[in-house]
Amino acid sequence: MxxxxxxxxxxxxxxxxxxxxxxxxxxxxxxxxxxxxxxxxxxxxxxxxxxxxxxxxxxxxxxxxxxxxxxxxxxxxxxxxxxxxxxxxxxxxxxxxxxxxxxxxxxxxxxxxxxxxxxxxxxxxxxxxxxxxxxxxxxxxxxxxxxxxxxxxxxxxxxxxxxxxxxxxxxxxxxxxxxLQEPTLYLFGAGHVSQEIAPLAKKVGFKVVVVDDRAEFANKERFPTADEIIVQDFEEASRNLPLGPQSYVVIVTRGHAHDYTVLKNVLGFATRYIGMIGSKRKRDIIFDKLKGEGVSEGLLSRVRSPIGIDIGAETPEEIAISIVAELIAFKNLMP
Known part of the structure; x- marks a missing residue:
């Protein structure tokens, strides 16, 4: 818009x-x-x-x-x-x-x-x-x-x-x-899947912000279509970004520990969408840890994990399509 x-x-x-x-x-x-x-x-x-x-x-x-x-x-x-x-x-x-x-x-x-x-x-x-x-x-x-x-x-x-x-x-x-403010996608993690998500999300109207703690991954060469690239510790970034009702958070970091850190922090914001990549087993491990720290079932129910629409996606390109399709659904169809 x-x-x-x-x-x-x-x-x-x-x-x-x-x-x-x-x-x-x-x-x-x-x-x-x-x-x-x-x-x-x-x-x-x-x-x-x-x-x-x-x-x-x-x-x-x-x-x-x-x-x-x-x-x-x-x-x-x-x-x-x-x-x-x-x-x-x-x-x-x-x-x-x-x-x-x-x-x-x-x-x-x-x-x-x-x-x-x-x-x-x-x-x-x-x-x-x-x-x-x-x-x-x-x-x-x-x-x-x-x-x-x-x-x-x-x-x-x-x-x-x-x-x-x-x-x-x-x-x-x-x-x-x-x-409304332009819908903004925050991609936590600058790996192969994020590389495929970023240009696709940009094409369908999202402002794209890439966040990673590694400058060799989070840069304009790898993400030429990104509107903003933030090289920062996941803990600090996920606490301080201006997340709000037009924010869409996709968690695709390089490990469970970083996924947990980001998810724990972004749950405190009233975002439009939160999705986390990984298996149901990985999701349950992270959810159980958060519940043990007092995070409610209600907050956790907001998280889409496994992330994306189920199309049997396997490659980074296919996974990106399934995730962006889910983002579009939340943008256009959710009340």
Whole structure:
């Protein structure tokens, strides 16, 4: 998400007006979920996707008209039986796509949005749905940027909204989306499996941080796609990293002792995911030791071990695929 908004900001600074396309409503089958985004720039370039196929093609044609007229609109589309078959879906679906024109007046808001995401701050994006409501607003815990005439944000209880949703306020429709910090994968251990996990996780949208106490393993030559490489003692690193609700921890160190150390420390953080490589026997040994030290069953139940989706993986490449598939499932499917 940070990459998407950085691209929008970059284009605005170049003087490129664009149409922001957001999938704001879905019923039945659709290629993407609510919140999927795409931008059409003045020069004809696009960035992002709302799922491809007929819906995206139609939205792009309508977006061209928005660039010409300067007036946003709400596109509502129903997939027919024939289109459903062509899209490879089992049943019909209805989607609504907001087409919102963004120009120079949104530059400050985009700046603040990117800054907040980079700092890991919480914020909410509010978009009016035409014709009943137009405009947009960016709300942080302390400030608001943009304009949505007649909407009192204090009455919306925004801070309790954790997923994209549609609201009706005084007969006007409003799309509200919590803009989440980029999901960050912390790879503890810089061995062969981590080498395969890192580029794969990066491709599917994770910021990747590699942690190991050996500089000859944790370096840019071995991990060219990693966003950050930390060469530090596992004990210190696992205690002091800024782990939070958008953090995913994968423990693949070179030995049981290091796995135990990392797991013991990261269990104290409210992370989205914790997974530890190894057999059930190894897991039970580490779990028994932690339980003997007072760690509750509830905390240990959060740990995915053996790690990854069971696909009979054997090679480092196959193991990486199974682990990243599980990360995607936790990112997209878990409440």
């Amino acid at each position: 940070l990459r998407f908004y950085k691209k929008l900001r970059e284009k605005l600074k170049e003087g490129q007006t664009f149409v922001l396309m957001v999938l704001v409503k879905r019923r039945g089958s659709a290629p993407r979920d609510i919140g999927a985004k795409m931008a059409l720039f003045e020069n004809g370039q696009t960035f992002g996707t709302i799922g491809g196929g007929k819906v995206e093609a139609l939205a792009l044609e309508e977006a061209k008209k928005v660039l010409e007229t300067g007036e946003g609109r709400l596109l509502e589309y129903t997939l027919t039986a024939k289109e459903v078959s062509e899209e490879g879906m089992l049943c019909g679906g209805e989607v609504s796509v907001l087409l919102d024109l963004w120009g120079k007046d949104k530059e400050e808001m985009l700046d603040e949005l990117v800054k907040a995401l980079e700092k890991g701050e919480e914020l909410w994006l509010l978009l009016g749905l035409p014709p009943s409501l137009r405009g947009c607003l960016l709300v942080t815990k302390t400030e608001a940027f943009g304009n949505l005439e007649g909407i009192e944000t204090k009455a919306l209880d925004l801070f309790s909204i954790t997923r994209p949703t549609l609201l009706e306020v005084g007969g006007k429709q409003l799309y509200v989306e919590p803009v």
